[in-house]
Amino acid sequence: MKVVILWSDALLFLLLALVFIGGWWSRRQAHLRDAWRKVGASATAMAATTVLATFLLVGVLDSLHYRERLPDVGGVPAGSTNYSNEVLSALDAVLSPLRTRSEKTYSAPLATYLFAKESLDAGGGGRDFPRLRHGGAHLGAQLDGHGGDIAMRVLKGLGLGVALWLPLWFFARRKKLMRSGIHGDGAGDTAGPAVGAVLVTALVLLLIAGVVVALAQGYHVLGTDKVGQDVLYLTLKSIRTGLLIGTLTTLIMLPAAVLLGMLAGYVGGWVDDAIQYLYTVLNSIPGVLLIAAAVLMMQVIIDTHPEWFASSAERADARLLALCLILGVTSWTGLARLLRGETLKLREMDYVQAAQAFGVGRLAIMLRHILPNLMHIVLIALVMDFSGLVLAEAVLSYVGIGVDPNTISFGTMINAARMELAREPMVWWSLAAAFAFMFALVLAANLLADAVRDAFDPRNAG
């Protein structure tokens, strides 16, 4: 096995490291710690965080890439090993049954037959629904037990979910007991984080996961797509793409937005004019047009330089990064404008004037007095932009200028669903699965953003 680190993996882990460092740093800042504590006390925020953490876990698993070692074939000299051309991730390894057990074409969720009639050669039976190769294969020829089998598996899955949840519950309970033992007065209960919300959300998630795991061992839980791939596998793989687009883009646009916004607001004069001119120009070009042009250019470059990429995964990855970059370049203007306005306001504050009266330099004033007072806006914008970007990816892929067609993403799934919905009878599960997962991700991000905004709003402080 050979570990492969794609550029996007490296950036994702860098971002995670930054988040951890930032979290550690903000623990020592009283105002930030108080605000985060408020977020922690909100049941909605904590439930949303639990959901997001689950998505993140899937995304991180999907970012640990490797190339499998091929079995030794005769004629290869000992000592040199061959690696598969295909780049796989840890998630692929976990889901390998899902990945490999593909059908011929469409099949409905939990079905045992294909979705479309085909002419059967054996027995001269004319046209009928052929049996699936994997879905319900353990039932054998007798399908009487289909309903009962599903019910049994659901029960087993629920049991599995509860079994996984109980240790968690005991752990939380012991911690709570310990805490109230320390404080003695139960003060920890009111001010402490909303553990209850986390536990309930975790229970729901584990129950769902348990049922899905139990069912997936025998069936295609969310059906299969046109080429017979398991839709559950596709949606799980899409999570990484969504997360990457949402986070890497903000990583790219953030420095530009903060720096330019603050400079425009504080320095003023021709610097302000230049920066305003820049973002007005950028804003007046239709975003999709700009992105389409940049993506097509990128595509040409990638196609003319195949030697840059060792595998198709790397090529797709480069295109994904390019998309993040382009989205970042076009989306910093909103935040920069917001920060410029806030800086204009802060510049006139008495404490900035007091610092000027001491002869403190421009850069020091910007770093000490302006930037810390902008951070709450930056944070709110980050969390709110995330969901917008995940949706933007879906739209762009739908238009055909998004990620590489080989990359599995919500956008490509929705794009494919365009044809599926036009079929008669309709193939609905692909779209429904993408919709449900994206909905959960964006809703959780939005709920968290709301809670963060409330907690960091200075008007609510006090």
Added chain:
Amino acid sequence: MSLLTVRDLSVAIGQARPVDGVSFDIALGETFALLGESGCGKSMTALALMRLLPDAARIGGGQVAFGGRSLAELPESEMRSLRGGGMAMIFQEPGTSLNPVMTVGRQIRESIDLHGGKLGAVELLDAVGIPDAPRRANEYPFQLSGGMKQRAMIAMALAGAPKLLIADEPTTALDVTIQAQVLDLLRELQRERRMAMLLISHDLGVVSRMSDHVGVMYAGQLVEVAPRDRFFGAAAHPYSRALFAALPDSSRRDGELASIPGSVPPLTAIFSGCRFADRCAEVRPACREAPPPWRELGDGAGAQHMVRCIRVGELPMAAPMAAAEKSALAARREGAAALLQVSDLQVHFPIRRGVLQRVVGQVRAVDGVSLELQAGRTLALVGESGCGKTTAGKAILHLQPPTGGSVRLDGRQLGGLAPRAMQMVFQDPYGSLNPRLRVGEIIAEGMRALAIGGDHSRRIAGLLGQVGLAADMAGRYPHEFSGGQRQRVAIARALAVDPRLLVLDEPTSALDVSVQAQILNLLRELQGRLGLGYLFITHNIAVVDFLAHEVAVMYLGRIVERGRAEEVLRAPRHPYTQALLSAVPRVEQDGEMRGVERVVLQGDMPSPANPPAGCHFHPRCALAVAACRSAYPDETRLTATHAVRCHLAD
């Protein structure tokens, strides 16, 4: 027969009780004043009467009867017609109380249509003394000055011919000369229409001028209710007395102001005994045990004087004047070198118009100001808002680059910032401290920026002690401090670099009376100890009277009169100074001076972009002669120290 009867009114926000058991009556044609510092529940009481409480708050108990009807039981639809029709309210901030996208006339007509008033919008505007009412009715709020907006608000309140007018700090946002106009207008309207009025104010002077009955509120409770003359003659509750004693004026200028230690308790505080006990100088253990009951101090003449204090009989009747030892004031040393010399200072802002941003005019915010200040003395720069006094202060520090003139410090010309010699203390203690920095970091900023060596943390502890804060407060953030404490931090920050001169820009105007006294005492003490020169920028004449050695009065960017405090404040020669001084509502303890003739200025201050020809003041001056319209008067020296710019001075 009283129009409004309030019994045991309480307002609850969760567990907190911002208003707790308030009872009073108002009869037709009478004014009841609610007096108290901010956070005492005055506005909340008024909102509860109108049933306009914010969402989180609800009426926790008690009865309110208006004209014999119980307000608590009225359905919302009837309540709505009562608001504006039966009782109307005027708010503090005229700028935000009017809708900026509707003409004034339309907003008034809206209120007339709702309540079926008899008068039209123009007649109402006329009634509140707005000149050229038909034209003004078609103008938008931004075209009106602050005083006019407040008049328009009053006109709107009058549209439904209310029987009760609730005025919540109606003049706090206005300048003194405008305040005098609006107060007179309110009295006149009340007399004409026999309205009852509930006046909410923190200003003893305003209450003294306007009220018939006074109720003093503290921490959600009324602590004293008395007829006006009795209250101003013999206030009984220790809190009321402390409020009087904390008022700065000339009679206390050589002593120390009596200040109330601490600040108003927060809403969430839980009280077992008297709510004022923690800040009371006369506190006894019994005060903390049970809430004090009402005591009647009737003089038998039917005038009710109620006090909520168990020790009221034992306290001496006269308010104890602060008999602090006289602090030695630095006498003016004739011929002593001036610390600060400002000559002909100008700050002009260009007005740019058009595509090419050509300069079409100048706003002369400061137009030739000359000042002189010696070490250890205080020069007060007095004027109404917009006269350029803050800009002048900033220009002296070079925070705002001056366009002309010179600033000399110790005889040396300043070309830029001189941070080690001059520092500034700002008006708003909430805006002047960076909320993201600890107090210690805030104070250390100047020392760091100027690379002052030494042990910073020791010095910070010393500075905090100097301004009356504990040394361990250096690790806290500004939001943990009250307004007065923040202002102390701001003073410590300025002192950290050992300046010789402090520019104090209205340092107490955002503070309550009792806290203001603490800060003024501190400033005076620091001046005595460190020999600082103060340039004190303010519009508050009482503070000037208490603190200043010299006074300069500014009008429209120029100094119209300057001299020693006694000269300017006791024998003002410029008509503007005279008007300014007489407009200040004074506390008249005996009530005799109520009918004394006052000079009330008409109109508003003109714009500094387009000052009137000749003497800037002549359009508002009652004494103006032909010469005033043609030429700006030269300075006339009356004594060695007293100078005035008026054609009529000699």
